[in-house]
Amino acid sequence: xxxxxxxxxxxxxxxxxxxxxxxxxxxxxxxxxxxxxxxxxxxxxxxxxxxxxxxxxxxxxxxxxxxxxxxxxxxxxxxxxxxxxxxxxxxxxxxxxxxxxxxxxxxxxxxxxxxxxxxxxxxxxxxxxxxxxxxxxxxxxxxxxxxxxxxxxxxxxxxxxxxxxxxxxxxxxxxxxxxxxxxxxxxxxxxxxxxxxxxxxxxxxxxxxxxxxxxxxxxxxxxxxxxxxxxxxxxxxxxxxxxxxxxxxxxxxxxxxxxxxxxxxxxxxxxxxxxxxxxxxxxxxxxxxxxxxxxxxxxxxxxxxxxxxxxxxxxxxxxxxxxxxxxxxxxxxxxxxxxxxxxxxxxxxxxxxxxxxxxxxxxxxxxxxxxxxxxxxxxxxxxxxxxxxxxxxxxxxxxxxxxxxxxxxxxxxxxxxxxxxxxxxx
Numbered sequence: 001x002x003x004x005x006x007x008x009x010x011x012x013x014x015x016x017x018x019x020x021x022x023x024x025x026x027x028x029x030x031x032x033x034x035x036x037x038x039x040x041x042x043x044x045x046x047x048x049x050x051x052x053x054x055x056x057x058x059x060x061x062x063x064x065x066x067x068x069x070x071x072x073x074x075x076x077x078x079x080x081x082x083x084x085x086x087x088x089x090x091x092x093x094x095x096x097x098x099x100x101x102x103x104x105x106x107x108x109x110x111x112x113x114x115x116x117x118x119x120x121x122x123x124x125x126x127x128x129x130x131x132x133x134x135x136x137x138x139x140x141x142x143x144x145x146x147x148x149x150x151x152x153x154x155x156x157x158x159x160x161x162x163x164x165x166x167x168x169x170x171x172x173x174x175x176x177x178x179x180x181x182x183x184x185x186x187x188x189x190x191x192x193x194x195x196x197x198x199x200x201x202x203x204x205x206x207x208x209x210x211x212x213x214x215x216x217x218x219x220x221x222x223x224x225x226x227x228x229x230x231x232x233x234x235x236x237x238x239x240x241x242x243x244x245x246x247x248x249x250x251x252x253x254x255x256x257x258x259x260x261x262x263x264x265x266x267x268x269x270x271x272x273x274x275x276x277x278x279x280x281x282x283x284x285x286x287x288x289x290x291x292x293x294x295x296x297x298x299x300x301x302x303x304x305x306x307x308x309x310x311x312x313x314x315x316x317x318x319x320x321x322x323x324x325x326x327x328x329x330x331x332x333x334x335x336x337x338x339x340x341x342x343x344x345x346x347x348x349x350x351x352x353x354x355x356x357x358x359x360x361x362x363x364x365x366x367x368x369x370x371x372x373x374x375x376x377x378x379x380x381x382x383x384x385x386x387x388x389x390x391x392x393x394x395x396x397x398x399x400x401x402x403x404x405x406x407x408x409x410x411x412x413x414x415x416x417x418x419x420x421x422x423x424x425x426x
Contacts, residue, residue: 013036052089194370226301323356401415
């Protein structure tokens, strides 16, 4: 068995890993690196205007052409750093994902040959290879731990996850993970983004409590909140608190429109009556023009990282013709993703909000990624023979290796720190 580090083994993003057995290779995930993409004006225009070779050299997409004998593309969940490169790499093999993730993939790459699989159903890729998806909690609905069944043993791919036993829309299938352990999994390929963080990642229930506390504290002025458009459980918590306040709910941004539609279709989101969605720039401007008594309105808008073309950034710098005023409040329901581009963009956004004397309520958030004790728990659940830390910088992956060392694994024997373009045979 060979495991190939295609993308995501130098920085956060553009995730792809290859697993090869008997001359057949399965690619798991096919993402873009969002912070690098944001460095270029036009963002998505860059994806259309540049060649595949240029996008690879810019470290925006993974070099899928490095994988030989490809028989399938498997997708773990619907975040862009796991699916965003599909319309560029255009895999000509079957694309396999769970039902919700398949629909998100179709929005990115309509021409794909999709096979939609339910949790714990085994999909036969070839005579020797099959795949199943095990439910796990994360910051997007229907996230999966991917299990590849091979003649050499099972390969478990856990990128991304956290353990949240109080989620209202998902439930980690601990029973199935224990069953997989009994089959003696050959390798665990596992995310590393927060392996350095002590303790356990808190539950989304913490955010619900934080939101309630903040909204009880705000008694006047416009309220504007921002979060990840894919974080359906977070969106539900935000609009629930907005409804309790009696304010009119306006949701603004194209990505919110797409994600909310899918969440409603799959029954994991229920918007309050009267909530309005504005997707286009023109409709957003018109919606803002209708705001007269500011105390009556709650805005949920794109721009949690301060992206220059997001709705909250365009409001803050006046491009949408609407002025923020002293006494307005901004609730930032996302931490800054720690990349230089995001840190700079978020700093600019917060500086502009402060210029308008907007009150900022930051860190109304918990991470979607596992911390140290979550990782230790997964190792105990699965007891894999080999470990390949993925999805992170060398420092992040080294921190994961430190956790594995504490659990009795050994460097270069059954802990394998790969770099993009590297591989290991086990």
